[in-house]
Amino acid sequence: MALEGLRLAMTAMPGAVPAWHTRVEPARLQDLAREVQGRGGRLAALWGTDERERGAGFALQAAFVVEASLVWMEVPLAADRPCYPNLADIYPCANRMQRALRDLLGIEAEGAIDARPWLRHGAWPADAYPLRRDVPADRTWSNGIEPYPFVQVEGDGVHEIPVGPVHAGIIEPGHFRFSIVGEKVLRLEERLGYVHKGIDKRFESLDISGGARLAGRISGDSTVASSWAYAMAAESIAGITPPPRGLWLRALALERERIGNHLGDLGYLGNDGGLAFGLAQFMRLKEDVVRLNAETFGHRYLMDVVVPGGIARDCDRAGIEAVLAQCTALEGELRVLRDIYDDHAGLQDRFLTCGILDPELAAKLSVIGLAGRASGQAWDARVAPSFEPYDRLAVNMKLARAGDVAARVALRFDEILESIRLIRAIAEGMPGGEIASALPAGLTGRGIGWVEGWRGEFIVALELAGDRVGRCHAHDPSWQNWPALEHAVIGNIVPDFPLINKSFNLSYSGQDI
């Protein structure tokens, strides 16, 4: 059992991934958080719940990953003074999550230095907490923009460049405040939350299948990962395991999502490095991938393909053959394009030593997913803890330690090739039979899902009450990785920022929820 010796009474949660639930008094939270860190673990997600209808107060909910298990700590807080000890000094990635929690639920991290709002820009007042249960779903406030105190950098010749929220390219909105001298970036400060859509609140007015649709739209580019994590949580509550064929088809969809996104990124990385040829070539390949998605699964980006209980649509033999043929074609094209990228002196000059995130800092910031693996952080939920069918496929995790744009580019090539290998193994081992099982009626309880998407791990914590969503929190890996970008860009020149940003390619929507 995970965390042996912590003297914690933990309950095993049923489901596809090893997960434990425990209740922790606020006074013990920091010690336990340090203990987890000491064992090489990390903070995976932080959210909160309003428990007043149950005769209690509020609760801080924290998910830690330690020893290839998920430990879900529930910290009860008083209704009249919902405070918990600050975690940001132990895990810097907690900072923004804590601020978001305060904005939405009014529960406060005591001793936190950064008390600025995060998701609240002025659409609701500072003393209103929209995620509380006594706030009706249709309650709105008048919208007033509040000034946001950015950290000022002072000195001779230092000036600021404000960028966004509406950016120059076709990207999501966010604000970047650069403090620079000449062309050199001294400091970047991100301000996000512009696409906060009130997803957590919205979940509470939906049933299981409505929730599944919403879960697939937390971050559109990771729809398979997030809807699988949601389905996994629902199945954990139901105590069922989808039929093997459903699970294997999910993995096929997840790997195709990974390939599609990596192809697009490789194209844009070439483009941002000045090689428009790369964009044309990789976007052509991505179009081929999404077209085949539409043919085999009925949706170009595989939305609503993963459903609680299994998968919505079977893929027949002809579909599998088409997928395999595409793997072969893609492999050949990739070999040619990778050589062209590797041999292109101008491109490599832009990629190498640009936007370095060193492994030590990456570990401190709990950086995960592709960006983490490019900086030596060996986290991949497909490898550990692994879950069906990945436990049968033995995923080869690709790692790099350089932590620069070049490493993140190389890793994308490597991961596409590994996904091609996995798809071949999936096609070979694909079991027959049903693709989904029905969920029993009247589901009540809580469950958790944990899936490695193309960007990193997606965690969904779900609470159902009589087939309705009582509370659902979906955690996108961008929460952990956005702060790392601020560090990776220091000392680089402003024109390299788009390239560095693209090499991380983080989700705004996923973190703004």
Add this chain to the structure above:
Amino acid sequence: MYYLLKQIAKTGIKTEAPPHTDEALRVVQQRLRTEILGLFGGSLAIREVDAGSCNGCELEIHMLGNPYYNLESLGMKFVASPRHADMLLVTGPVSRNMEVALQRTYDATPDPKLVVAVGDCGCTGGVFGESYASCGRVANVIPVDVAVPGCPPTPFALLQGILTAISAGTQR
């Protein structure tokens, strides 16, 4: 360089025929005069604004530029500033945190201008609806000429919407 040129030659031309216009996508009657539409039709500058999308619509808008749809071959391009734009392509739902930014982007776009709302969320608010954090559809915040449904709409549907917006349609 040899391999790069070889790859270009091997790839060939992938561009497909553009779609026809579809009057069903039009929200309001064409407001612009034919002469202006003629100018737009020759060279349309589009500013994309993500006003709260899940980024699914952005995936497809990106695809408009790939060799299959080849937006630029139709005389259209995405520009970096609303001040350079003839058309705003807006994805939604409009989050309350983007409400003012969208309004300002609209104001910064010179007249005459067109607005195309993109996706189920841009058309109706979609799965996110209206709430303390979401203003719902794009038309709740700025005037919309053409609305393209879909989750997300395909590049073909997007192109159809854009072409409809700059076609004369049923003029007053």
